[in-house]
Amino acid sequence: MMKRLTSLALAAIVLLAGCSGGTDTQGTQSAQFRTLYDAYRDGRRQAGTPPPAITREVxxxxxxxxxxxxxxxxxxxxxLVPFSERRDSGPGVVRTWRTGNDVQITLRDGVIAATRGIAFDVGSVDADAAVQAIQTRSPISGKHTLYVKNGDNGIDEIALECEMxxxxxxxxxxxxxxxxxxxxQENCTGWKGVVAFDYWIDRRDATVWQSRQWSGPDLGYIRTRLLKK
Structure with a gap:
């Protein structure tokens, strides 16, 4: 499960940034993050001062x-910091982000495509219309299908019809x-009531700076905020 991390975690990312260029293994990077985070946390406790706020300077x-x-x-x-980036047969760029304890979220041009390590994870998503809407910064309606892990070691298909x-x-x-x-905003039916997906997209280059996306009946809504691209 994703642990609640305060601004201490972001300070740890500052320390990690210099050694997370993508050449180390995932396990090594995670260990580095944990070590740096623990050292920083212990140092702040010994100093008896509060953790730093998330500021623009940081x-x-x-x-x-x-x-x-x-x-x-x-x-x-x-x-989270980037872990990998790739293109496949679908639209957009697929980027996976991860925490120090290996929780992952994968975004396809800002649309949640998968999660790992949270419980009741999103296994995959088909949402080409949403990706195309983000790329063009204009409403394009269509299907938004989630494949979500359930408590029986299976996958539930949740097919939504959406109007953007x-x-x-x-x-x-x-x-x-x-x-x-x-x-x-996508308003979608096909589940129990209406669920929504909101995207705040840079009008200049289609960067999704912020989003709020429904990710299944157990995970509910996930918010993302891009602090630095």
């Missing part, structure tokens, strides 16, 4: 991208920096 000092992820119904937040709309054009502020975004 974010700007990072040498790798950083993603904040929150599972709403678990009140659980973590900070433009909520508006905003200036989204993330830790002191403003981004011009278009807010697109």
């Amino acid at each position: 974010i700007d000092s990072l040498t790798v991208p950083a993603l904040e992820v929150t599972v709403e119904n678990r009140n659980s937040t973590a900070f 709309r433009t909520v508006g054009h905003d200036d989204l502020v993330i830790v002191g920096r403003s981004f011009p975004v278009v807010h697109l």
Whole structure:
């Protein structure tokens, strides 16, 4: 399960940034993250001072991208760094992010494509219409199908019919920096009631700076916030 990490975790990412260029193995990177995080936490305790806040200065000092992820119904937040990036036969770029304890989330141009290590994970997602809407910054409606792990070691297929709309054009502020975004929202049926997917997309280059995405009946809504790309 994704552990609740305060701004201490982001400070640990600052320390880790210099050694997470993608050449080490996943296990080695995770061990480095844990060691650095523990050392930093112990040092702060000995000093008797509170942990640093997440500031724009801290974010700007990072040498790798950083993603904040929150599972709403678990009140659980973590900070992730990139682990891998690839293209496949589907639209967009597939990027996997991970924490120091190996929890992972995979995004396809900002759309959640999979999770690992959270429990009741999203195994995979078919959401080409949503990806195309993000790429064009315009509403494109279509199917959004989730394949979600259940408690019986199986996979449940959740097929949703979605209508995409433009909520508006905003200036989204993330830790002191403003981004011009278009807010697109998918309203989907096919489950018990209506579920939604919200994306705040940079109007200049289609970067998804923030999202709120339904990820199955157990995980519920997952929020993402891109701190540094």
